[in-house]
Amino acid sequence: MTSYGLVMTTDHVLQVTDSRTGRSYELPIVDGAIRAIDLRQIKTSDDDFGLLSYDPAFQNTASCRSAITFIDGDKGILRYRGYPIEELARRSTFLDVSWLLLNGELPDKAESAAWAREITQHTYVHENIKKFIDGFHYDAHPMGILVSTLAALSTFYPQAKAVLDKAVRDEQVVRLIAKMPTLAAFAYRHALGLPYAYPDDDLSYAGNFLNMMRKMTEPKYEPDPVLEHALDVLFILHADHEQNCSTNAMRSVASSHADPYSAAAAAAAALYGPLHGGANEQVLRMLREIGSVDNVPGYIDRVKHGELKLMGFGHRVYKNYDPRATIIKEVANQVFEVTGRNPLLDIALELERIALEDDYFISHKLYPNVDFYSGIIYQAMGFPVAMFPVLFAIGRMPGWLAQWEEGMADPEQKISRPRQIYVGCGLRHMDGDSA
Numbered sequence: 418m419t420s421y422g423l424v425m426t427t428d429h430v431l432q433v434t435d436s437r438t439g440r441s442y443e444l445p446i447v448d449g450a451i452r453a454i455d456l457r458q459i460k461t462s463d464d465d466f467g468l469l470s471y472d473p474a475f476q477n478t479a480s481c482r483s484a485i486t487f488i489d490g491d492k493g494i495l496r497y498r499g500y501p502i503e504e505l506a507r508r509s510t511f512l513d514v515s516w517l518l519l520n521g522e523l524p525d526k527a528e529s530a531a532w533a534r535e536i537t538q539h540t541y542v543h544e545n546i547k548k549f550i551d552g553f554h555y556d557a558h559p560m561g562i563l564v565s566t567l568a569a570l571s572t573f574y575p576q577a578k579a580v581l582d583k584a585v586r587d588e589q590v591v592r593l594i595a596k597m598p599t600l601a602a603f604a605y606r607h608a609l610g611l612p613y614a615y616p617d618d619d620l621s622y623a624g625n626f627l628n629m630m631r632k633m634t635e636p637k638y639e640p641d642p643v644l645e646h647a648l649d650v651l652f653i654l655h656a657d658h659e660q661n662c663s664t665n666a667m668r669s670v671a672s673s674h675a676d677p678y679s680a681a682a683a684a685a686a687a688l689y690g691p692l693h694g695g696a697n698e699q700v701l702r703m704l705r706e707i708g709s710v711d712n713v714p715g716y717i718d719r720v721k722h723g724e725l726k727l728m729g730f731g732h733r734v735y736k737n738y739d740p741r742a743t744i745i746k747e748v749a750n751q752v753f754e755v756t757g758r759n760p761l762l763d764i765a766l767e768l769e770r771i772a773l774e775d776d777y778f779i780s781h782k783l784y785p786n787v788d789f790y791s792g793i794i795y796q797a798m799g800f801p802v803a804m805f806p807v808l809f810a811i812g813r814m815p816g817w818l819a820q821w822e823e824g825m826a827d828p829e830q831k832i833s834r835p836r837q838i839y840v841g842c843g844l845r846h847m848d849g850d851s852a
């Protein structure tokens with residue numbers, strides 16, 4: 418039995434023998450894991466620091482116990498709070514799913530309506546945010562603007578620093594979910610030199626976002642219901658994905674008790690990278706570069722020779738088809754009925770067909786991930802390529818916040834602080850100094 422604040426019993430132990438000393442140890446196995454800190458007792462002498470586990474890029478390290486999202490990467494399963502992603506995408510809404518992630522249960526009708534109302538009431542941003550955005554160059558990447566404006570929000574809500582107060586945390590959760598579409602749409606309109614369009618309280622979360630992106634001179638913007646629904650489903654698919662790079666950034670930064678705006682800015686920055694949420698943008702650039710279906714085999718050869726990566730393929734966790742990619746393909750068909758078929762789709766389908774039959778991709782267990790098709794839909798809907806990671810970030814915000822809340826409430830969590838294996842110089846001295 419071992420105790421770390423929680424009392425845990427176990428019948429199973431890992432028996433290890435240290436060949437340096439010949440001593441044996443029994444390390445409890447709980448939930449399929451040993452505690453890395455249990456390794457510390459394994460020492461060669463009393464003044465030895467104790468054994469560390471070395472895990473660059475956290476390939477086999479659980480950083481927390483979480484009840485939010487379940488993934489079985491071998492079977493291609495994704496569930497939020499136990500509900501299959503397919504059911505949520507078909508039958509729920511992004512705001513209800515956000516509630517589910519944050520509270521553990523789907524809201525009832527009254528809770529759902531009150532939650533939507535609360536979010537709607539916080540969509541406006543301080544007018545100074547507009548001045549701040551105006552300072553960016555006309556061709557500033559909207560993800561750079563989003564990261565900066567998220568961090569800037571912390572200066573408007575200094576009380577958010579009281580992160581140990583649950584009521585204060587709840588208030589920032591509402592603000593962050595509510596203001597994401599506004600920040601995103603403002604970043605977009607800045608790039609086009611268009612006046613900012615303000616939120617419309619009558620519209621749904623996705624509908625209002627389309628309104629702020631698209632509204633021109635019409636007195637009231639009416640979103641296309643198919644596109645509005647498709648966007649809502651895309652947000653649901655992106656809402657959480659357990660301990661990915663950006664979520665880890667959110668938890669890690671927040672573990673120092675930084676306010677959630679600063680932590681969310683860090684998470685968005687992590688998402689920006691082309692190996693993570695920036696991949697959807699890179700997929701589009703790749704499909705354009707390939708240019709035609711005839712060029713697909715040649716491109717695949719270059720990937721197999723290690724010259725390039727196939728963007729939108731592969732995943733740290735999924736070693737099977739990403740279930741989100743399956744749903745996105747269905748959504749794509751609905752969108753194309755309204756927008757017309759995106760010509761890049763044929764190149765994507767051919768890439769997928771060849772890759773899924775090819776030994777290299779089969780043996781490396783590389784399948785299309787969420788980003789492979791999402792960009793094609795976004796482009797068909799008229800979003801510029803640079804906005805794709807921003808759309809990912811809007812969807813991911815409730816997940817970051819649910820993970821933040823879980824981390825803050827977890828008595829086992831402390832400031833996130835990995836160890837290292839020092840491989841640098843031993844003690845040495847500057848010229849003329851030997852002491």
Ligand code: CMC
Nearest residue numbers: 692693694696726727728729730731732733781786787788
């Ligand atoms: N194209 C070609 N080969 C690949 C690819 C790819 N997209 N992804 C992985 N491989 C190969 C890689 O070269 C390595 O081969 P080998 O063992 O022969 O050296 C093997 O597969 C394992 O790859 P890895 O880089 O060690 O795997 P990882 O778990 O560290 O990386 C990944 C996961 C998603 C970063 C990677 O698959 C990748 O770069 N994919 C392209 C970018 C992408 O689509 N990212 C979006 C991920 S899904 C959305 C999200 O959650 O962010």
